[in-house]
Amino acid sequence: xxxxxxxxxxxxxxxxxxVTFRCDPISEHNRLYWYRQxxxxxxxxxxxxxxEAQLEKSRLLSDRFSAERPKGSFSTLEIQRTxxxxxxxxxxxxSSRTGARELFFGExxxxxxx
Amino acid sequence: QKEVEQDPGPxxxxxxxxxxxxxxxxxxxxxxxxxxxxxxRKGPELLMYTYSSGNKEDGRFTAQVDKSSKYIxxxxxxxxxxxxxxxxxxxSVLTDSWxxxxxxxxxxxxxxx
Numbered sequence: 001x002x003x004x005x006x007x008x009x010x011x012x013x014x015x016x017x018x019v020t021f022r023c024d025p026i027s028e029h030n031r032l033y034w035y036r037q038x039x040x041x042x043x044x045x046x047x048x049x050x051x052e053a054q055l056e057k058s059r060l061l062s063d064r065f066s067a068e069r070p071k072g073s074f075s076t077l078e079i080q081r082t083x084x085x086x087x088x089x090x091x092x093x094x095s096s097r098t099g100a101r102e103l104f105f106g107e108x109x110x111x112x113x114x
Numbered sequence: 115q116k117e118v119e120q121d122p123g124p125x126x127x128x129x130x131x132x133x134x135x136x137x138x139x140x141x142x143x144x145x146x147x148x149x150x151x152x153x154x155r156k157g158p159e160l161l162m163y164t165y166s167s168g169n170k171e172d173g174r175f176t177a178q179v180d181k182s183s184k185y186i187x188x189x190x191x192x193x194x195x196x197x198x199x200x201x202x203x204x205x206s207v208l209t210d211s212w213x214x215x216x217x218x219x220x221x222x223x224x225x226x227x
Contacts, residue, residue, distance in 0.1 A: 004157075033213050040122065042202050042217030043158065056214060091157055095213055101146065103204075103213055105157040 002026060004106035006092050012112045013082055020078045021109040025094030032075050033103070034067055035091040036060065043091055043105075049075060082113045117141050120203055120218025129227050133190040137203035137218045140184065144205040144216070147179055149188045152200045152220065161201075162188070165208070193225045 005024040013019050025032045030051050035043035046065070047057045051072035061067075064082075069075040079086055089108040095101065120137045127133055135149075146165055150158035162177045164170045170177045178187040186205075190197055200222050204215040 006157075031213055040219065042118075042120075042204070042219050043215075044217070045214045048213055093213075101213075102160055102163060103148070103215065104160060105150075107157040108155075110155070 004092055004094050004104055006090075006106040006109050008109060009107065010110045010112070012114065014114050015084060016081055018078065018080045019082055019111060020076055021090050021092075021111075023075045023077070023092030023106060024073075025075070025092070026104060029094035029096050029104075030072065031095045032069055033093040033095075034075070034077050035093065035105075037089040037091055037108070038087075046077075079111070082111075084113045087111055087113045115140065116219075118203065118205060118216045118218045121221055122219050124222040124224055126224045126226060127193055129193060129195060129225055131193055131225075133188075133193050133197065133223055133225070135188045135190075135201050135203075135221050135223070137186050137205075138184055139186075139205055139216075141205075141216070142181075142184065143207045145208040146206045147177070147186050148204045148206075148215070149175075149177055150202040150204060151197075152202055154200075158202055190223075193223075195225050195227050198223060198225045 033048040034046040037043040049069040064080045091108045093105045148163040149161045152158045167181045174191045176189040200220040202220045203218040206215045
């Protein structure tokens with residue numbers, strides 16, 4: 001499978017714990033995006049990387065959230081001191097900067113904070 | 115008010131009917147428009163994208179953009195039960211921030227056999 005891969009698919013954690021999600025983009029894509037989707041809503045932009053550089057962060061990304069993309073390959077999204085309001089689907093997407101401007105999503109990582 | 119408005123539905127149609135979906139937007143800087151299909155507990159799947167006003171066809175799907183009215187539509191012909199899903203519109207500017215999409219809330223479609 002050469003699509004966007006996310007892990008884990010579902011994480012259940014207790015309030016106050018830290019969680020980390022991983023995303024492996026389509027191999028030739030140099031842009032990687034994180035979105036968050038809550039029930040009944042469309043995805044909301046969180047941040048994006050071009051290669052290893054994080055170029056933009058949404059106001060939704062509080063200081064408890066940190067994203068990295070070392071070496072411009074896979075990316076991680078860490079949430080520290082989770083809160084119940086962090087419960088959502090965290091979606092990763094990737095695209096190529098050139099050619100057809102298509103944004104491909106992974107299956108998402110669902111977070112449940114108890 | 116949200117930048118992108120989309121009726122959440124649900125929209126129920128009989129098999130074989132035409133499904134008509136639409137979104138309105140307020141930001142005239144949006145130049146790039148996409149439609150995604152999302153099955154329950156899955157990631158969004160890209161259906162179509164378009165840059166310009168007018169119609170774009172791909173199989174049973176037709177995307178329509180009217181920039182003067184800030185209105186986009188997706189039509190699904192000969193609908194099948196497998197088309198039952200949530201359909202999301204998304205739009206973006208065409209600058210280096212491309213990919214920072216604004217999504218609608220999604221319309222749930224149910225196609226009944």
